[in-house]
Amino acid sequence: MKQLWLTAKLDIVESLRARWFQIYTLVFGGIVALLFMFGLTESRVLGFIGLSRLLVTYIQLTMAILPIFVLITTVRSVAGDREAGVFEYLLSLPVSLSAWFWGKIVGRYIVVFAPVFLAMLGAVGWASFKDIEVPWGMFGYYTALLAVMAMCFLGIGMLISAVARSTDIAQGAAFMVWLTLLLFLDLILLGVMIQGKVAPEVAVGLALANPLQVFRTAALALFDPQLIVLGPSAYVILDTFGLVGYKVFALAYPAALGLLSATIGYFIFRRGDLP
Amino acid sequence: MIQFNNVAKTFRRARVLDGISLDIGLGERVALIGSNGAGKTTLIRCLLGEYTYDGEVAINGLDPRGNRTAVLGNIGFVPQLPPPLKMPVGQLIDFSAALCGTDPHRIHDIAKRLGLDVEGILSRQFVRLSGGMKQKLLIAIALGREARVLVMDEPAANLDPEARKIFFDLLAERQNEATMIISSHRLDEVSSLVNRVIEMDMGKVVLDDKVADDVSLSGTLACRIVIKRFEPAFAKAIAAWRFAASDDNLVWSGHIAGPDRLRFLGMISRYTALVSDLSLVEAVN
Numbered sequence: 001m002k003q004l005w006l007t008a009k010l011d012i013v014e015s016l017r018a019r020w021f022q023i024y025t026l027v028f029g030g031i032v033a034l035l036f037m038f039g040l041t042e043s044r045v046l047g048f049i050g051l052s053r054l055l056v057t058y059i060q061l062t063m064a065i066l067p068i069f070v071l072i073t074t075v076r077s078v079a080g081d082r083e084a085g086v087f088e089y090l091l092s093l094p095v096s097l098s099a100w101f102w103g104k105i106v107g108r109y110i111v112v113f114a115p116v117f118l119a120m121l122g123a124v125g126w127a128s129f130k131d132i133e134v135p136w137g138m139f140g141y142y143t144a145l146l147a148v149m150a151m152c153f154l155g156i157g158m159l160i161s162a163v164a165r166s167t168d169i170a171q172g173a174a175f176m177v178w179l180t181l182l183l184f185l186d187l188i189l190l191g192v193m194i195q196g197k198v199a200p201e202v203a204v205g206l207a208l209a210n211p212l213q214v215f216r217t218a219a220l221a222l223f224d225p226q227l228i229v230l231g232p233s234a235y236v237i238l239d240t241f242g243l244v245g246y247k248v249f250a251l252a253y254p255a256a257l258g259l260l261s262a263t264i265g266y267f268i269f270r271r272g273d274l275p
Numbered sequence: 276m277i278q279f280n281n282v283a284k285t286f287r288r289a290r291v292l293d294g295i296s297l298d299i300g301l302g303e304r305v306a307l308i309g310s311n312g313a314g315k316t317t318l319i320r321c322l323l324g325e326y327t328y329d330g331e332v333a334i335n336g337l338d339p340r341g342n343r344t345a346v347l348g349n350i351g352f353v354p355q356l357p358p359p360l361k362m363p364v365g366q367l368i369d370f371s372a373a374l375c376g377t378d379p380h381r382i383h384d385i386a387k388r389l390g391l392d393v394e395g396i397l398s399r400q401f402v403r404l405s406g407g408m409k410q411k412l413l414i415a416i417a418l419g420r421e422a423r424v425l426v427m428d429e430p431a432a433n434l435d436p437e438a439r440k441i442f443f444d445l446l447a448e449r450q451n452e453a454t455m456i457i458s459s460h461r462l463d464e465v466s467s468l469v470n471r472v473i474e475m476d477m478g479k480v481v482l483d484d485k486v487a488d489d490v491s492l493s494g495t496l497a498c499r500i501v502i503k504r505f506e507p508a509f510a511k512a513i514a515a516w517r518f519a520a521s522d523d524n525l526v527w528s529g530h531i532a533g534p535d536r537l538r539f540l541g542m543i544s545r546y547t548a549l550v551s552d553l554s555l556v557e558a559v560n
Contacts, residue, residue, distance in 0.1 A: 013366055086360060090360075091323075094374050
């Protein structure tokens with residue numbers, strides 16, 4: 001356990017000094033600042049006003065940015081470190097491979113999640129200061145949603161890093177994964193359904209295997225409990241899970257996917273040549 | 276102490292290690308030499324448990340891949356190229372010391388002996404240090420603990436003569452309790468440090484020779500050089516070895532570390548036409 005925390009701490013310090021982290025923090029802090037600046041707490045859309053409106057917009061933007069950011073920065077730094085000889089040296093120290101791998105994940109997770117969460121926390125703090133009502137239920141669920149989203153894509157990123165032997169391949173693979181998930185978000189599924197080649201349940205099932213779609217739907221469900229904007233797909237989702245069931249699924253499935261990816265990544269990492 | 280038994284390693288179709296069998300005992304100081312691509316680094320990475328391989332590698336009977344922490348706890352490693360770590364020097368020292376179960380001050384002390392002002396650079400990023408400073412710090416981390424095996428890849432390449440002398444002294448202090456493997460692509464760089472030479476070529480051991488152990492690691496040589504005329508380039512080069520000049524700048528004297536004699540003579544050979552007299556006398560310790 002000591003080795004794991006030492007490795008996690010090491011990764012945190014390395015990340016805090018990396019340029020990607022500064023940009024990453026600036027992006028999420030900047031989004032919240034911009035949303036405040038443009039008065040989203042004052043606006044009214046679909047009956048949402050105040051901080052809930054800001055949080056809805058924030059999570060939509062985060063969903064677009066966070067996965068690709070986490071994927072690319074994770075594979076770049078892990079595969080980059082391996083190429084640059086960092087692994088050769090640090091893995092010559094008496095640290096177990098499990099402590100090293102999972103320590104890196106823990107450290108990276110803290111670094112990835114903290115700016116996103118702190119930006120939200122900043123928004124809540126500012127709202128409290130300005131006497132704007134804070135929707136604590138929504139804040140709690142969105143926080144959990146962002147936490148599992150970070151876990152999911154971090155796990156996938158670590159799996160890609162374990163498989164790919166160079167930074168270029170790792171980056172290309174990460175981009176392809178993100179692009180595939182993005183395509184399956186709407187375009188391909190809609191096409192398939194229009195052609196009528198698969199049952200709607202299968203198409204919706206495929207969509208729900210996509211963590212990006214899961215997050216998107218869960219975020220929608222908070223301000224549109226009947227999922228009206230999803231059209232007929234809403235029936236399949238709500239009949240299968242129910243609203244509460246779906247909200248639980250939206251947290252459990254991506255977390256499990258992230259953990260499973262990371263675990264597979266760990267076994268691949270442990271089995272092969274390390275640097 | 277260290278056994279390689281028919282060790283082979285293949286990358287895709289290239290056989291980089293081809294049935295290496297070696298037995299290295301406690302107290303042996305081995306020069307692992309060979310041209311680029313001979314397999315030296317791969318052999319070291321197998322020893323450190325970083326690569327998978329066919330055959331057997333054992334340190335004190337333990338397989339380095341299966342018993343990482345136990346095996347690596349006994350190995351001090353100095354890589355040829357310092358890793359581009361962004362962490363501050365202080366954290367690197369604390370991290371290594373915590374993993375190796377040693378006191379960080381021990382690493383500080385060795386770094387100081389090598390001429391590195393650790394206190395002044397604790398908050399500086401490791402990657403921003405000069406080549407020599409990085410090398411000194413990595414040597415301090417490797418030697419600042421109870422390592423029974425020292426694996427060093429061109430360890431003295433970036434050190435100035437003064438630091439090299441101290442480095443040899445540090446190795447001398449450990450020579451009876453540790454096994455050393457010093458990798459280099461040139462024998463003259465390491466020959467005076469070792470008592471066994473293993474040469475590799477195309478993944479095989481082509482020479483395994485015990486050599487005379489006459490050169491003391493901690494010994495010094497008194498040197499006096501007379502030159503025909505003053506030459507600024509020579510003065511600059513010899514000053515780096517901390518030699519003092521006579522008033523007319525024609526007679527230079529100083530001390531060099533015993534294991535550094537070949538390197539020193541290599542430097543002097545650049546000014547052969549200038550030298551009219553040279554003497555090297557073993558100093559009595």
